Amino acid sequence: MSSLLSSLSLDATLTMEMLERAAQPIEVLIPDAMMAQVERGHAFVQKILAEGGQPVYGATTGFGPLVDFHGRTAQEDQCDNALQHLTAGQGPDLPLPVVRAAMLIRLRSLSCGLSGISPAAIEALRAALATAFTPAVPTLGSVGASGDLVPLAYVAQSLRGVGDAYVGGERMPAARALAAVGLSSLVFTGRDALSLVNGTSVTSAAGGLAVASLQRSHEVAIALSALLTDLLGAAPAFLLPPLLAAYGHPAVRQVGQGLTSWLEGSVPSGTRSLQEPYSVRCVPQLLGAARSAVDWAGQVVQYDLEGVSDNPLFFADEDLVAHGGNFFGQPTAFAADLLSMVATQLGNLAERQLDLLVDPHRNAGLPPMLTPLAGEHHGVQGVQLAATATVVSMRRHCVPASTQSVPTNLHNQDVIPFGTQAALTALHQAKSLRILHGSLAVALRQAAYLKPGGASAPRCAELVAALADLVTPIAEDRPLDADVRAAADVLDRVVREA
Template sequence: MMEPPISLSGPNDGSGNTARHAVHDGLPGGNAGRADAASVVFGHDRLTIEDILALAHRTRVARLSTAPAWQDRIRRGVNALHAHLAAGRPVYGVTTGYGDACVVDVPASLIEALPAQLTRYHGCGMGEWLDDDAVRAVLACRLASLAQGYSAVRPELLEALLHLLAHDVLPRIPAEGSVGASGDLTPLSYVAATLIGERDVMYRGRICAASDALAATGGAPIRLAPKEGLALMNGTAVMTALASLAFARSRTLARLASRLTALTTVALDGRAAHFHPTLFDAKPHEGQREAARWIRDDLAGRTEPPEARLQDRYSLRCAPHVVGVLVDALSWVRRDVENEINSANDNPLIDPDTGEVHHGGNFYGGHIAFAMDSLKTAVANIADLMDRQLALLVDDKFNNGLPRNLSGATGPRAPINHGFKAVQIGASAWAAEALKHTMPASVFSRSTESHNQDKVSMGTIAARDCLRVLMLTEQVAAAHTLAVAQAVRLRARLSPGDAPLPGALRQWLGAVAAHSPFVEEDRALEYELRAVRAWLADGGDLPHDD
């Protein structure tokens, strides 16, 4: 028995399964469109990041379009490939070897055996295992690409992928081994291997042989037809799946950082005037405006303390300018990730309308690589912002009268209590590691595979780096959340006559207290920090404008 999967995508109960998601074990009947909100239909409309996330989290189920035009398109692509083979025309990866071996002709007698060979020799992934949410997202992204109709795969192959999603039969996919062109070959080989009944899967929380899980769910291994191994593996599904998960967590962090800024302003007796709309009309970056509006909404009704500094320190005053960069980045990150989701990104492509075979490089993950390199930088800046705000809160030289290290202890035991001293040290460590990981992966292209893959995207490494930065930033956020909740309580103790908190902040702090109550006497906070990080990564009961 191998070790359980380690989470790359978000809160995890330790088994590799995200406990918040309901399981639907079984494939419902057909559906002609997306009118059924419980379904994500492949081959119908353009898919969104939210569609991929819904399948990753099992809040919706996957279906194939029943539209005759789409079904005919899939069949015509297969027929076009067969026509090329019947005419004796060469097709890369079908009548030739792979990669640099494209100059090697494959005898007709071995064409049927070639696809499985591709899956087998790529079974060399290493590193952590993708968790369940990430694997479901990978399956959904691969299905989305093949459903474009350019890959010349049979309907049976699409149904086989759908079977894995419907019954939650999840290939065990190692995270490491892809350079992002020719796509995610090695990690996607674990998907292809599952379909032919080889290697291991996660099924009902246990590791078992793919063939056993298929049999238990009424499925069976398939025999890959010409080009189908290449169609499954030669694409960007892993990096795109991870990018979809990273997008959602980054969006939550933007909203969270704004709320924590509002609470830090309250705790430090800071100035709400720094978020006045005129300031942000004068510098009209839309994300910056939105972040300032979130902070204003949270501080609605707050009056300025008469003894407040004329200007708060930058980590408060400039918070919308930091968070706004992330908010604005998410708009174009969404564009690029959703274009990748809705693309045919293998090679070669078969035009089902003309029958032409197009040899190209759509497997190159450059857009995902750049998006993830950029996103992790914007996210790491949020880690740094929260770390700086937390440093102000714990330091009695800067926190405007709060106890040193936010200690809640009073009386004779007060001298031996140290409050959030170590939590702030931990947050600083996590922020530093997040910042260290911002080195862009996309500039580290390596020439591989006999200089055939001599310029590669590193998109999957960039996506994995982004998820690591997100995890570290969420840990900083958990520390900041507990500390600012403590600080607000301490401020109320010092100034009992102050106006009550706005309702939204009061309600949210109540939810925080349910995870971690006020620290009166020092205690180990590790498990509370872990619980709060998972809660925050899962949305943290924050409002969503979209």
């Protein structure tokens, strides 16, 4: 265990930051009290199955609309029955951080003891997270209405050595991957298989990672907007506290305070128009609204992380088996669609700020495309083209998934939230926004190089210096794709440290 990067205990509140940490091997500590609840829940389910007096969905019955038919008699066969027909996903593999975050969320939900899962299955999931083992899970398959059945089936299959998995980034048969990290194949009993697949953990994972990324990107947008304001020589009159207080939105005031902090010591040129373009002047209002939206979406996902997603649930103290819909991913579906809209509007802002910066008619005397020798060299012209393509891609993907209900499963699932697709899209949008911010940062670093004296505000000058460590001045044309990605990494680091 000494090689593990971090550890966490499941009796603590699961956070977005913990989801990100799970991308690497992580030691998950399950308190004795929680394991006692797992054992009690498992014993309760085994007792019900042994008595045979009542049907239990998925343990004694078929699945979905075949619930009115008997399942297989032997428990291990019934677990196989759950997994094999669900192993039908398509498309490229999910990003490995999403899969590992989903495993952590599933472990948290199952450890509450209401799913009847066996302690052996809990330990298998916990042990896998402590290694570099990551199941290979296809992107397409979940409709997010009965949990993430198809993708989580691949997780469960891999734990018993079926399918493929990754170790250290290398894709290989799951049985070989288990052996490579010193794990044994799991034998499922009871309702282990259904417990693992019958929850919205992939949706919650992608949604949580999107929230974490957008929270950072929001702070990055404040920093870049301040640097743009400084380099243009714009007066910060649009940040006056009485002005923003009159708007009535607390988050707008908070963004204004953040921008003011970055711009402390800035020296306006006195040559700008009375009113700046909206991509400067309305930044507090735009980013304030974005902050409110991301905060709300984050709270929704947080409820997911703290809840139990499965069906049925088993309440041993009440001698109750409760069949219902606690695997229906509508809350995070709505939240994720909002996150996609926020990411896209922040992308629109970054793209317009980049356009302002390269335009010699509006950029306070800087050369066109920020090139010191126009015509012979082209500065950030290619970067802007790629940014335009990126923002249009984001706009095209910004179509709500949460309202795309298509009945399926013999109309057993007759209304569907498609939260998984919503959350994965939100995460994709968040990654695209990072690239747009990296593109804008490369241009701002070049503007600071070309402007005599560079940034005047000390914090803005520090940001330029951090970017300059990895992004050299564009004195002549060169490939800038790696510079954009490096700048995005620098921005993440700067806001983390701040």
